Amino acid sequence: MNGTGALVRLVLRRDRLIIPLWVVVIAVLPITQTSAIAELYTGEQELRRFAESFGANPALQSLYGPITHWNAAAMGTWRAGFTPVILALASLLTVIRHTRVEEETGRRELLGSAVLGRHAGLTAALVVTAGANLAAGVILALSFVSQGHPVAGALALGSGYAALGLVFAAVAAVAAQLTEGAGGARGFALSALGLAFLLRMAGDSTGTAWLSWLSPIAWGQRMRPFAGEVWWPLVLSCAVTVLLTAVAYVLADRRDVAGGLLPPRLGPAGAAAGLTSAFALAWRLHRGTLAAWCVGVGLFGAVTGAATKAATDTMAGNSQLMAIMVALGGTTDMSDVFLAGLVGIFGIGVAGYAVQAALRVRAEEVAQRGEPLLATAVSRVGWAASHLVFALLGPAVTLVVLGVCVGVAYGATVGDLFGHVPRLVGATLAQLPAVWTLAALAIALFGLAPRLVGVSWAALAVFLLFGQVGAVLDLPQPLLDLSPFSHLPKLPGGEVSALPLVVLTAVAAALTAAGLYGFRRRDVG
Template sequence: MTGTRHLARLILRRDRVLLPIWVLLIAALPASYATTYAELYPSAAERAAYAATTAGNPSIVALLGPVHGDSVGALAAQRAGLLPLIVGLISLLVVVRHTRAEEEAGRRELLGATVLGRYAGLAAALLVTYAADLLLGLLVAGGLVATGLAAAGSLAFGLSVALTGIAFATVGALAAQLTESAGGARGLGVGVLGVAYLLRLAGDAGGTEWLSLLSPLGWAQRTRPYAGERWWPLALLAGLAVLVGVLAFRLSARRDLGAGVLPARLGPAAAGPALAGPWGLAWRLNRVALLGWAVGAAALGAVLGGAAEAAGDAVRGNEAAARLLERLGGSASVAEAYLGATLSITALAAAGHGIQAALRMRTEEAGQRAEPVLASGVSRSRWLLGHLGFALLGPAVMLTVTGLVTGLAYGLSVGDVAGRVPRLTGAALAQVPAVWVLVGLAVLLFGLLPRISVGAAWGALAACLLLGQLGAILDLSRWLLDLSPFTHTPQVLGGPVSAPPLLALTATAAALALAGLAAFRHRDVPT
């Protein structure tokens, strides 16, 4: 363990921007949900009707999990049902970033040549991630208590979120020992998380509790905050973390540095014609991520479309809730206002994919793979435009798939497929220019300020998420809301489409991307 403390300080310094952003942002959400439910459903009868409608819709239960009561706390806990999944994903990626990615880049071997213990790198990554998850859990619990909810239920929910993050951080540590590449470790870890979510989804939606109990995400929701708390699921999550962690440390001591336990699959001896140019290379690097995001978008669209009518029924008759939905999703029917609000959240996810694809250029540059390509006949402009093309195309594909599947599911539920599919697809595509603005900003940061590009680009996305989710609820100033490009997206489901905002957003995205290209052409590329 020699050097663990110093490596932990290094990780904290490298993540000094991203770590506080995601901790504080996620910690604020449950308290905001509790405040909203207390304002929208002040009477017990209104909350009971809402809970009954929610519990009776398999799509909502599949997306968020079961509701275990009709109190404000129980409703807020169900509304925040995706937080354990999100925290587990972030924790997993953070551990892979500071373990396998460091080995792949050669930095861990360099540090290992000093006085550094064999377990120090893995231990430091896990300690920092565990500390962040526990801090997040305490902040979540404290925020819920500050809204007037019971301390026991708040603590149960906060710990369920924190321990889920810890469990999947340890899964990320194990995946980092099994594979030779950071991409493979991420894929393996995210695959395990996806299987856990599908088990939880199938068990809750189908009423098969034993299936949900096979999933750590199902354990987290069985703590039943504010509805007769159960503490044994927390012990299961902690036990899983311990068992997987011990296995990860044992494997780390038995493998060679830079190698994985699982043998690497050899590629073809010669590259195909598709890799003859920068576009083919960009496609090769981004195709798996694009496919994964598209499949996830289709699954999300099916759930959202199937839940729209029930969501409309749940708030129908509640003027305050209907007005809030209209502010978030447009002035159409309540169900379509719900779809408009959820499509805006999907657009943020699509922006995350676009930013990830754009920042792949920074990954290639930092890994010293960009310089050999640029030393050949490939110009900087062609190389950057190849990656930019997929950063722009990927979100468009993702939102198209979301709109199509959402429209199909909603159309089937109301008996109007022909009318709903084009309407929902258009509403999803209207979000594309706003997504492109964030992609253009990421390209500008890469070209102008590459060292802070990763943290700043993801920070901009987090700010847009915060403004979009809490702006209407907190009634923030208009000038502050206007900082988000998604504020300027026309509400297609609430009225006629206005072309000028879409054109202005597209022009802004183009200007940012061109400025980033110009800056990249005139700066040094590290070798």
């Protein structure tokens, strides 16, 4: 453990912007949902009808989990049911970034040549991630207490969120010991998170309780914050965290630095005919991520599309909610309003994939895998463009998949399958200019200020926050206009103006060109 303190300070310095951002954003989302529900449903009977209507929908239960009580705090917690999954995702990515990525790039071996213990790196990553999760839990609990909600419920909610983040930080610690590459470690950890969510979805939507209990995501929900708290599931989360952390340390003792316990798969002695260009190599690197995103958005699109009719029937009886949803959706047809809000949320999510794909070229550069390619006849712009194709066209493919799945699921429930699929595909593709703007920002930072590429993730988090709570909190319009997503047409059902789409596309093109120009002129690495 020697040198752990110094590494903790190094991790905090490197993530001094990213960690506070995701901690605060995740911590404030549940209270904003709760405040909105408390404002819209002021009477006990209205809250009861709201809970009964949504609780009877299996699709919504599969997406957000079971409704445990009809009070505003419990309903707001339920409505923010996907937020702890985001916290788990941020936790596992943070651990892998400061363990396996450090080894893959050679920085851990360089630091290890000094007075540094074998487990210092893993311990520092877990300490910082645990601190971030505990901070998120505390902020979350204080936000509810400050609004007059019961202290016991606030503590249960905050501790449940923090416990889930700690479980998947430990999952990532184990995954980091298995493979030689950061990509493989992320794959193991993300697969575990996806499996946990699917188990929770299956258990809650089918009434098969034992399936839900196999998922750590369900353990926090089973603590029943604001609905007669149950504390023993917290012990289960802590026990699994301790067990997985111990396993990670045992596995770390059984491998070499920069090595993995699972042997790497040896490739063929000669490259295949399809790997004779920079683009072919980029396709091999990006295809798994693209396929995973398509499957993920397709699944969630189908679930939410199937729940649209029941959700809109419930909302139609509340005039205040109608007014807010019309402001978000731009039309008076409740189904179109709901679908427009849904498409907007998924558009910001797909922008996350676009930023991830755009920054893959930076990851290849930092790992020193770009220089051997650039030593050949491959140009800098050609190498960067081979990755940027997936940052610009990959989101288009993902949005088409989203539109088809939402359209098929919703069309099947209302008996108009072929009428809604084209409308939903058009609505999802209308998100592309804003998605491209975020990807182009990442590209510009990569070319002009590569050390600041994390700002693109910060921008995405801010735009997500604006989209989720901007209308509810009545934030100033000039502030909301900073988000490219605020300038998109609210489809389906809204009016389409070509000017904002053209301007956003032009901004994206200019930022991309600036990034490529900067990359041509700066040093590699």
